Amino acid sequence: MKENPQELEQIELELLLEAIFRRYGYDFRHYARASLKRRVAQRMQRAGIDRISGLIPPLLHDRGFFDQFLKDMSVTVTDMFRDPDFFVALRTQVIPVLKTYPFIKIWHAGCATGEEVYSLAILLKEEGLYDRAQIYATDYNNHSLAVAREGIYPLKQMQQYHENYLRAGGRRSFSDYYHARYGAAKMNDSLRANVTFANHNLASDGVFGEMQLVICRNVLIYFDQQLQNRVLTLLHDSLSHRGFLCLGNKESLKFSSVQDRFEDHVYEQRIFKRLPPEYRA
Numbered sequence: 506m507k508e509n510p511q512e513l514e515q516i517e518l519e520l521l522l523e524a525i526f527r528r529y530g531y532d533f534r535h536y537a538r539a540s541l542k543r544r545v546a547q548r549m550q551r552a553g554i555d556r557i558s559g560l561i562p563p564l565l566h567d568r569g570f571f572d573q574f575l576k577d578m579s580v581t582v583t584d585m586f587r588d589p590d591f592f593v594a595l596r597t598q599v600i601p602v603l604k605t606y607p608f609i610k611i612w613h614a615g616c617a618t619g620e621e622v623y624s625l626a627i628l629l630k631e632e633g634l635y636d637r638a639q640i641y642a643t644d645y646n647n648h649s650l651a652v653a654r655e656g657i658y659p660l661k662q663m664q665q666y667h668e669n670y671l672r673a674g675g676r677r678s679f680s681d682y683y684h685a686r687y688g689a690a691k692m693n694d695s696l697r698a699n700v701t702f703a704n705h706n707l708a709s710d711g712v713f714g715e716m717q718l719v720i721c722r723n724v725l726i727y728f729d730q731q732l733q734n735r736v737l738t739l740l741h742d743s744l745s746h747r748g749f750l751c752l753g754n755k756e757s758l759k760f761s762s763v764q765d766r767f768e769d770h771v772y773e774q775r776i777f778k779r780l781p782p783e784y785r786a
């Protein structure tokens with residue numbers, strides 16, 4: 506039988522993902538293949554390994570190697586007030602509704618190193634809603650969560666963040682929200698007071714209850730259709746009736762099993778509203 510290198514690579518990749526799942530419970534089996542393969546290739550190059558199957562023994566037997574692999578697997582690109590227009594829509598089309606509630610719970614899923622969480626905290630403060638809010642910010646990457654908890658970011662990025670903040674409708678100076686020291690900016694402690702950072706894996710963990718707002722942006726793009734469906738169902742089940750779901754601008758509810766359980770709220774910014782059961786199509 507003739508050897509088909511692509512087929513062999515596919516077999517090796519599936520064995521690798523299965524091994525990781527069975528050994529550590531981390532489920533990458535339904536991550537979108539293109540970016541997954543790029544990350545695996547990077548790890549192979551750094552470890553000097555020339556076949557995917559060569560990663561299996563060190564991953565199974567060396568916890569440190571696995572931790573490094575995990576770190577490499579997660580794309581943590583993020584920004585303060587990333588996509589400022591999204592934050593404008595949040596401020597003008599969602600916050601006024603949330604202001605009518607005595608207390609709000611927010612789940613920020615896939616929060617990476619926390620920049621989006623601090624952005625949201627600033628917005629809630631400026632809208633007088635922060636003291637009535639509890640924010641749960643989760644990610645499966647503990648390295649990112651550690652950075653998020655500390656809230657210390659390179660000072661050189663602050664000018665860009667200040668511009669994003671103003672474009673997002675910010676009313677003060679972004680520098681009011683951090684202290685600069687030794688080339689770093691530490692976000693004010695008061696922004697963290699109502700935030701709980703926690704480990705949560707969207708591929709395997711369960712729902713959060715009765716959230717009025719769920720933000721999960723630029724995470725679904727890394728998943729295949731089946732995993733997107735699981736995650737969207739999880740996000741739906743975590744929302745209260747008429748709760749808001751925010752996705753990234755390249756993500757949608759299309760082709761998912763919860764598509765008819767939401768209505769568009771601000772479609773251009775991928776903000777959806779959960780429908781009560783009697784309104785479903």
Ligand SMILES: C[S@@+](CC[C@H](N)C(=O)[O-])C[C@H]1O[C@@H](n2cnc3c(N)ncnc32)[C@H](O)[C@@H]1O
Binds near residue numbers: 621
């Ligand atoms: C590109 S970042 C997006 C960060 C932020 N939401 C934003 O839009 O700027 C994607 C994040 O999703 C997280 N992620 C990927 N798979 C995950 C999973 N199964 N469970 C939880 N978080 C996951 C990654 O660790 C990473 O922090």
